[in-house]
Amino acid sequence: MLETARQFRCSTVRPTELVEGLIDKIRDDSLNAYITLDEAGALRDAKKAETALSNGSDDTLVGIPIAIKDNICTRGIQTTCASDILKNFTPTYDATVVARLRDRGAIIIGKTNLDEFAMGSTTTTSNIGPTKNPWDETRTPGGSSGGSAAAVAAGLCLGALGSDTGGSIRQPASFCGITGLKPTYGSVSRYGLVAFASSLDQIGPMGRSVRDVALLYDAIKGHDPRDSTSVPRGYPAINLEGTDIKGLCIGVPDEFFAEGLSPEVEQAVRQGISMFEELGARVVPISLPSVRYGVAVYYIIATAEASSNLARYDGVRYGVRKDGSGDLIDMYMETRSQGFGSEVKRRIMLGTYALSAGYYDAYYKKASQVRALISKDFTDAFKDCDLIAGPTAPVSAFGLNEMMDDPLSIYLLDIYTIPANLAGLPALSIPCGFTGDGMPIGMQLMAPHFREDTLLGAGMTFQDHTRFHEVLP
Numbered sequence: 223m224l225e226t227a228r229q230f231r232c233s234t235v236r237p238t239e240l241v242e243g244l245i246d247k248i249r250d251d252s253l254n255a256y257i258t259l260d261e262a263g264a265l266r267d268a269k270k271a272e273t274a275l276s277n278g279s280d281d282t283l284v285g286i287p288i289a290i291k292d293n294i295c296t297r298g299i300q301t302t303c304a305s306d307i308l309k310n311f312t313p314t315y316d317a318t319v320v321a322r323l324r325d326r327g328a329i330i331i332g333k334t335n336l337d338e339f340a341m342g343s344t345t346t347t348s349n350i351g352p353t354k355n356p357w358d359e360t361r362t363p364g365g366s367s368g369g370s371a372a373a374v375a376a377g378l379c380l381g382a383l384g385s386d387t388g389g390s391i392r393q394p395a396s397f398c399g400i401t402g403l404k405p406t407y408g409s410v411s412r413y414g415l416v417a418f419a420s421s422l423d424q425i426g427p428m429g430r431s432v433r434d435v436a437l438l439y440d441a442i443k444g445h446d447p448r449d450s451t452s453v454p455r456g457y458p459a460i461n462l463e464g465t466d467i468k469g470l471c472i473g474v475p476d477e478f479f480a481e482g483l484s485p486e487v488e489q490a491v492r493q494g495i496s497m498f499e500e501l502g503a504r505v506v507p508i509s510l511p512s513v514r515y516g517v518a519v520y521y522i523i524a525t526a527e528a529s530s531n532l533a534r535y536d537g538v539r540y541g542v543r544k545d546g547s548g549d550l551i552d553m554y555m556e557t558r559s560q561g562f563g564s565e566v567k568r569r570i571m572l573g574t575y576a577l578s579a580g581y582y583d584a585y586y587k588k589a590s591q592v593r594a595l596i597s598k599d600f601t602d603a604f605k606d607c608d609l610i611a612g613p614t615a616p617v618s619a620f621g622l623n624e625m626m627d628d629p630l631s632i633y634l635l636d637i638y639t640i641p642a643n644l645a646g647l648p649a650l651s652i653p654c655g656f657t658g659d660g661m662p663i664g665m666q667l668m669a670p671h672f673r674e675d676t677l678l679g680a681g682m683t684f685q686d687h688t689r690f691h692e693v694l695p
């Protein structure tokens with residue numbers, strides 16, 4: 223992005239040219255990364271950017287084409303959540319994050335593919351079909367923000383927004399060899415994000431480098447009175463230049479190198495951690511004893527909240543309506559039976575069960591209590607270190623059709639990303655190597671609440687001394 227911003231200033235490239243080029247590429251794209259391309263809007267905004275540039279605007283984001291995950295509302299542009307139930311839904315307002323990007327002069331080029339309602343890890347449950355991984359089209363890009371990750375990796379946009387409830391920014395970032403940040407819960411407004419699990423959902427940026435991600439994070443962060451979970455506090459501008467990681471203490475939890483971790487991923491991540499040591503950081507072993515319950519806790523809390531959030535799709539207020547044999551209940555049933563895909567239905571049923579009378583204490587309440595223990599593990603660990611490092615996912619990108627009939631195995635892949643959501647912590651995935659067959663591997667860094675500056679500073683230093691993020695598919 224910085225390079226493009228510079229090219230705009232010396233007029234070697236114009237925003238309109240850039241957007242036209244991207245539109246052509248997206249039209250020919252075999253990845254299925256986009257659900258909607260806003261050609262007219264993007265060209266209109268590119269012209270505006272040209273005017274701003276000729277008036278001397280020095281905002282780096284002016285004229286930069288950004289893709290938005292299709293569960294984030296965009297005024298006048300369809301927002302489908304990759305679900306039949308919302309396939310005709312066009313919001314009348316922009317999500318706060320979108321409005322903030324537009325205010326800075328960024329161009330919204332289109333809406334990217336995802337697992338239906340962001341429930342998944344593969345971008346295969348979309349109603350328009352799967353997105354493919356640009357490194358190997360027979361493989362998944364990860365998910366649920368797989369469209370955003372693939373679009374960034376394949377150069378179909380310069381940066382993107384995703385959402386992360388249990389790993390949906392970081393895991394596809396790791397599978398596609400890009401950088402992705404899940405910010406601190408409450409630091410980026412969720413106004414206009416279609417809710418999946420409200421106590422976990424967070425919007426965040428995805429880009430080719432930590433610098434790009436930091437630019438986008440800087441633009442979207444900050445208090446928003448329209449989101450009651452947005453934290454009112456100061457949000458100083460992120461300034462990464464001059465970052466020094468000498469003496470920074472990085473904790474490495476044993477629990478993040480557990481059974482099921484691919485040896486290739488382990489080796490690349492351990493080498494990444496050694497790289498930090500060479501750069502002057504101190505590495506210490508730490509323990510997070512309760513994170514082993516993370517997946518179980520998450521799939522109770524996330525499904526419970528989803529069952530409640532998705533009750534609003536009843537054929538009356540939003541999207542598609544299917545008439546049944548006549549009465550209202552029948553209409554609800556037909557709409558929801560036909561409108562939701564099978565993974566979404568599975569989640570609604572699991573969540574409804576967990577919340578039902580007689581089971582609430584055994585499931586939701588117990589899960590909430592264990593969630594508090596997981597948070598406490600992190601609070602304790604951050605007394606001894608500044609950052610925590612480990613793998614983003616236990617494996618690299620796998621075949622598009624693998625594990626499709628085995629939801630539990632797919633849920634287990636979220637083991638390393640879920641804890642940051644349960645504890646509300648910021649976490650970053652950066653490329654740290656490749657498998658023997660050339661697929662990217664991601665390393666995850668986590669920081670205390672609101673310490674995106676430390677997180678991004680460390681990530682940037684790593685990228686200044688490694689080339690993994692520069693290798694293209």
Ligand code: GLN
Pocket residue numbers: 340341342343365366385386387388389390391418524636
């Ligand atoms: N893979 C997780 C799930 O299926 C996370 C999804 C997300 O972060 N949106 O729920």
